[in-house]
Amino acid sequence: MRVPRIFTSEALSLSTEMALDKEASTHISRVLRMNTGQQIELFNGDGFSYFAQIQAIERNQVSVRVVEAIEVNNESPLNIHLFQGISRGDKMELTLQKGVELGVKQFTPLITERCGVKLDAKRWQKKLQHWQKVIESACEQCGRNSIPSLYPAVKLQDALSQLNNTSFFMHPDSKHSFKTIIADAQSELQLWVGPEGGFSDEEVEWVESHGCKPVQLGPRILRTETAALAAVSVMNSLWGDF
Incomplete structure (x- = not known):
């Protein structure tokens, strides 16, 4: 399964722990039916991909922890x-x-x-x-x-x-x-x-x-x-x- 990518406006760094917003949590828990231990990819526009592990899913509220941060430049040169x-x-x-x-x-x-x-x-x-x-x-x-x-x-x-x-x-x-x-x-x-x-x-x-x-x-x-x-x-x- 392809790792889902989720945009967030929150500041991110290695080991960041956070609860996803309602829309993202619903998508992860109800649409994709993911479980604790699985990974998602977060990004906030700073040029990095943040891979996070799902820590908990409670009442459609998904909590994650960032376990890896990779700088990825796939922007057009124009x-x-x-x-x-x-x-x-x-x-x-x-x-x-x-x-x-x-x-x-x-x-x-x-x-x-x-x-x-x-x-x-x-x-x-x-x-x-x-x-x-x-x-x-x-x-x-x-x-x-x-x-x-x-x-x-x-x-x-x-x-x-x-x-x-x-x-x-x-x-x-x-x-x-x-x-x-x-x-x-x-x-x-x-x-x-x-x-x-x-x-x-x-x-x-x-x-x-x-x-x-x-x-x-x-x-x-x-x-x-x-x-x-x-x-x-x-x-x-x-x-x-x-």
Whole structure:
């Protein structure tokens, strides 16, 4: 049986003893039906894998003790920052989940003209908390020990100040593809992707006027979640560890 990986926000070190939270305890005791003496893997984003032995299971509360700590670096050599136009339903979650698997290190949700998600400040906060859980769960699944950064949702106009010399935005009418671009893979590679319906003509003018380079992914029109993940895959193939 594969050793389950569990994210925790707690500080960890060799011999740490702790009780897992309710969600993790339920998963370990009821879903996986593990027993005392068996091992799980913990991580908290500090780059280490902490192997812990189950000490007790009482009323669905699982207690463990860390018995081994191993530094594991399986991060992409690229520092990709995905500025993603917010999409409806589970499309945004899919982009975040698969982006984590593909090695994206930073995510910024973009509020654009064609963004179909309209929320007040309180609901935006709840949405960000949910997206953070999606990112942490994706790290559990794919083996990453560093948690990608998730920044607050921001309007496109306000985000443009963050553009750098290695910023690319997806545009189906661009004459440029990634294979024609020479990029400094040591710098932050920014990828800007519009929501469903893409960037408006005015938004395209804004990003181009700020020096963001338009790039296309072939002659077919891609959905927003497909464009982001395909572009990240291409960047990894050209400059990363694919």
